[in-house]
Amino acid sequence: MKITFLGTGTSQGVPVIACDCEVCLSEDPHDKRLRTSLLVESDETTLLIDAGPDFRQQMLRENVMRVDSIILTHEHKDHIAGLDDVRAFNYKSQDAIDIYAEERVLKAIRKEYSYVFAEYQYPGIPRMRLNTISEYGFNINGIPIIPIRVFHYRLAVYGFRIGNFAYITDANYIPEESKEKLFGVKYLVVNALRKEKHISHFSLREAVDLIREISPRRSFITHMSHQMGLHNKVSAELPPDIIMAWDGLSVICK
Numbered sequence: 072m073k074i075t076f077l078g079t080g081t082s083q084g085v086p087v088i089a090c091d092c093e094v095c096l097s098e099d100p101h102d103k104r105l106r107t108s109l110l111v112e113s114d115e116t117t118l119l120i121d122a123g124p125d126f127r128q129q130m131l132r133e134n135v136m137r138v139d140s141i142i143l144t145h146e147h148k149d150h151i152a153g154l155d156d157v158r159a160f161n162y163k164s165q166d167a168i169d170i171y172a173e174e175r176v177l178k179a180i181r182k183e184y185s186y187v188f189a190e191y192q193y194p195g196i197p198r199m200r201l202n203t204i205s206e207y208g209f210n211i212n213g214i215p216i217i218p219i220r221v222f223h224y225r226l227a228v229y230g231f232r233i234g235n236f237a238y239i240t241d242a243n244y245i246p247e248e249s250k251e252k253l254f255g256v257k258y259l260v261v262n263a264l265r266k267e268k269h270i271s272h273f274s275l276r277e278a279v280d281l282i283r284e285i286s287p288r289r290s291f292i293t294h295m296s297h298q299m300g301l302h303n304k305v306s307a308e309l310p311p312d313i314i315m316a317w318d319g320l321s322v323i324c325k
């Protein structure tokens with residue numbers, strides 16, 4: 072299985088509009104962060120975790136030729152705003168795209184994209200097949216996906232475990248029973264917004280503490296704000312098994 076970081080930035084992306092901090096002005100490509108999303112490719116299927124406002128740009132940059140399904144962590148705009156652009160994949164496959172999320176998130180999708188679910192449909196609109204998921208897990212083309220309940224301040228969000236890999240974004244609290252589902256992973260992606268504490272995201276220290284508790288072989292930090300600091304500076308402060316992810320980074324999970 073191969074994972075590719077399509078975006079590693081928080082909701083505003085990096086650079087932030089109209090910001091003149093050193094990170095936003097940096098010319099290092101590692102400091103350009105589109106909104107957080109992940110591509111997962113295996114022999115069986117190609118899927119995405121989240122489809123934010125940069126979806127189109129991410130598909131073009133990575134030359135993605137097909138997407139079978141999109142799994143959603145939660146309904147915040149930086150994770151769902153790109154769904155209108157699934158039209159290109161609908162056209163190519165001549166089929167609707169499968170969207171997997173919990174009922175609350177699907178309700179938000181039906182509201183945000185009301186024209187997709189309207190009784191009288193305008194020609195050329197995106198086509199989505201909504202699939203409700205629960206903590207008991209589900210399969211995509213034979214690949215078992217295990218949802219992991221995490222909390223984003225008070226909002227319940229799903230992380231996902233796929234084999235020896237797990238992905239947790241937009242969380243600042245993980246209940247003990249959810250940690251049980253994370254033990255044994257070799258590759259862990261976890262969100263950290265910045266070094267300072269935040270109300271709804273892990274700080275870098277909190278993410279590192281979680282990584283030490285789960286102890287995977289390699290870990291990756293994502294969903295970063297410009298307040299995290301320059302990529303080359305912060306990366307150098309991290310232990311070698313913890314990588315500050317960047318847009319375009321691919322990892323083979325074996």
Ligand SMILES: [Zn+2]
Pocket residue numbers: 081082107147149150241294
């Ligand atoms: Zn987010």
Ligand SMILES: [Zn+2]
Pocket residue numbers: 086087090091092093094095096297
């Ligand atoms: Zn900035």
Ligand SMILES: [Zn+2]
Pocket residue numbers: 145147223241
């Ligand atoms: Zn969020």
